[in-house]
Amino acid sequence: MHNVAITGTGVFTPSQTISNDELVASFNAYADLWNAENAASIEAGVYAAKDHSSREFIVSSSGIESRYVLDRKGVLDPSRMFPSLPARPDDEPGYMAEIGVDAAQKALSAARRSAADVDLVICAASNMERAYPAIGVEIQQLLGAGGFAFDMNVACSSATFGIQTAADMIRAGSIRTALVVNPEICSAHLEWRDRDCHFIFGDVATATLLERDEGLERRHFKVLSTRCATQFSNNIRNNNGYLRRTHDQTEDRRDMQFMQNGRKVFKEVLPLVSQHIADHLNDTGVAASDLRRLWLHQANKTMNDYIGKKVLGRTPEPMEQPNILQDYANTSSAGSIIAFSKYSNDFLKGDRGLICSFGAGYSVGSVIVERG
Numbered sequence: 361m362h363n364v365a366i367t368g369t370g371v372f373t374p375s376q377t378i379s380n381d382e383l384v385a386s387f388n389a390y391a392d393l394w395n396a397e398n399a400a401s402i403e404a405g406v407y408a409a410k411d412h413s414s415r416e417f418i419v420s421s422s423g424i425e426s427r428y429v430l431d432r433k434g435v436l437d438p439s440r441m442f443p444s445l446p447a448r449p450d451d452e453p454g455y456m457a458e459i460g461v462d463a464a465q466k467a468l469s470a471a472r473r474s475a476a477d478v479d480l481v482i483c484a485a486s487n488m489e490r491a492y493p494a495i496g497v498e499i500q501q502l503l504g505a506g507g508f509a510f511d512m513n514v515a516c517s518s519a520t521f522g523i524q525t526a527a528d529m530i531r532a533g534s535i536r537t538a539l540v541v542n543p544e545i546c547s548a549h550l551e552w553r554d555r556d557c558h559f560i561f562g563d564v565a566t567a568t569l570l571e572r573d574e575g576l577e578r579r580h581f582k583v584l585s586t587r588c589a590t591q592f593s594n595n596i597r598n599n600n601g602y603l604r605r606t607h608d609q610t611e612d613r614r615d616m617q618f619m620q621n622g623r624k625v626f627k628e629v630l631p632l633v634s635q636h637i638a639d640h641l642n643d644t645g646v647a648a649s650d651l652r653r654l655w656l657h658q659a660n661k662t663m664n665d666y667i668g669k670k671v672l673g674r675t676p677e678p679m680e681q682p683n684i685l686q687d688y689a690n691t692s693s694a695g696s697i698i699a700f701s702k703y704s705n706d707f708l709k710g711d712r713g714l715i716c717s718f719g720a721g722y723s724v725g726s727v728i729v730e731r732g
């Protein structure tokens with residue numbers, strides 16, 4: 361068994377942002393348009409009128425203040441409410457590969473490694489822009505990496521599950537170096553016309569370089585332990601898949617985008633995650649008081665506050681459990697890696713921390729690290 365280390369991370373952040381004010385103004389204009397177009401049916405009681413969204417609700421229920429997106433124009437157009445991301449020709453890089461390569465190159469450069477050192481690329485994300493060839497193989501080719509690549513999807517837990525998958529291969533000795541890439545184009549699977557969730561997601565890509573921990577002289581984080589768990593639930597679901605064309609309803613089916621029963625998710629996922637972390641720490645012999653920082657999944661501030669308090673047994677100081685969701689919103693699997701990437705430079709040799717993601721499945725993945 362070999363030891364494993366994280367030697368570099370990279371984040372691709374889109375250049376375009378949407379503030380809550382801009383988002384709410386466009387949603388409300390869309391709702392007004394829809395209500396006017398459907399006035400007779402609303403009057404007859406066939407449809408309910410669409411209510412306005414509010415910035416105050418978004419901030420108080422989620423902690424989100426802004427989000428990055430690949431195309432703000434399409435999202436903010438009240439007569440469209442969907443990003444304009446036309447399918448790329450087959451001989452051009454896809455969107456996920458393009459932003460994934462950017463993040464991967466940043467991770468390689470942080471680790472002072474080249475693509476030729478990489479034996480495995482995993483593209484781990486909550487939605488893939490096509491069925492095959494695997495996005496991971498496209499990223500491998502664009503980077504100029506050797507070895508092999510594949511895609512995997514465990515929704516919001518894709519990054520930590522990808523890290524465990526890569527770490528296990530490094531531990532076993534079948535590979536030495538792996539890139540886990542998380543291109544999350546959440547704007548394309550969010551229903552921007554649904555007031556209950558239109559504020560939730562943003563776009564980003566992250567990458568994590570893992571290597572055999574042997575003679576590493578550069579700054580790195582030892583992977584002390586990884587753990588994954590799943591428990592089936594329909595409370596976060598997206599039915600988009602290959603059965604779409606055989607369905608006799610219109611193409612505009614609501615269940616072909618992100619759907620959630622937010623309240624149930626809240627109630628059911630919190631105990632699952634808190635227990636998972638407690639068990640993982642206990643079984644690894646790491647006390648919660650040994651952890652300098654928690655880099656949690658970035659979906660909801662109240663959720664993170666609850667988990668931080670449960671794990672540490674007290675209210676965490678801001679830098680013990682840093683959030684990035686106020687600027688990025690929920691970026692699915694990438695969220696905890698953005699937090700880790702942005703808030704780990706101050707770690708000193710021996711400092712320990714925990715990366716944890718959770719979401720649809722349900723799924724929860726945790727990685728205990730120590731600065732080497």
Ligand code: COA
Pocket residue numbers: 412413414417418421422516555556557596620621622623625626659660663690692719720
């Ligand atoms: N603007 C204003 N009011 C809104 C609104 C909006 N955009 N969206 C919903 N509301 C209203 C609802 O109509 C409801 O009003 P009512 O009480 O008069 O019926 C009220 O706010 C509460 O709605 P609810 O959906 O129950 O809100 P909530 O407090 O549960 O917060 C979430 C919603 C989604 C932020 C929250 O449930 C959540 O974060 N859950 C977990 C999400 C998560 O982690 N998902 C994982 C995704 S990977």
